[in-house]
Amino acid sequence: MKKASVSNSFFIEIIIAILFFSLCVAITLQLFVDAHLKSVLSAETNIAIVRLQNEAEEIKSSKSFSNIQRVYQQYQNQTENNEKLTYQIPLDDDWNITKGKAKYFIHIKLKNTLMSNGIMVQANIAAIKIDNNAKKALCDIDVNHYIAK
Known part of the structure; x- marks a missing residue:
């Protein structure tokens, strides 16, 4: 026992x-x-920030609003009104521009305001991840650029 x-x-x-x-x-x-x-998530956010900074520099380096529109015309999503334009750049898994299925988007909202001596361009640039048909914002930045006449 x-x-x-x-x-x-x-x-x-x-x-x-x-x-x-x-x-x-x-x-x-x-x-x-x-x-x-x-x-x-950290790696995706870091890559997104670099891509957004590239787009911000593209906008800041433009000498006219029409040059900005020309750069993004193939990505035009919709025109909200005469002052606001929306562009959506589709990106694949490796953050390269694609015409196929996109995993990420760079969403650009442009607004131009006529001033007495030029144009003030305001842009909101956001990186969006598509995950299981749900959109998730990774990060966004605001850019202001004054273009003198």
Whole structure:
């Protein structure tokens, strides 16, 4: 009888150790998955910021509003009114411009305001990720550029 009691307590101790180990593995695995997802989001956001800065510099370097429109005319999404234009640049998994299925978009809203000595161009540039048909904004920047007459 005493031998069975020792054997049962040994098995209970082993089962408790296995349960504790399983709990530790589950927690550690969850931490690794969370760290991976944050790493992927951070990499996407960094690439998005670089792409948005490139588009901002394109707008800032333009000598006229018509030059800006010419650069983005193939990506024109819709004209909201005479002062506001919206452009959408489709990008693939590697952030290259694509005509196929896009995973990311650079969304550009331009607004020009006539001033006494020129035009004030205001742009909002946003990076958007398409994930399972849901749109998620990664980051956005605002750009102001004055074009003298």
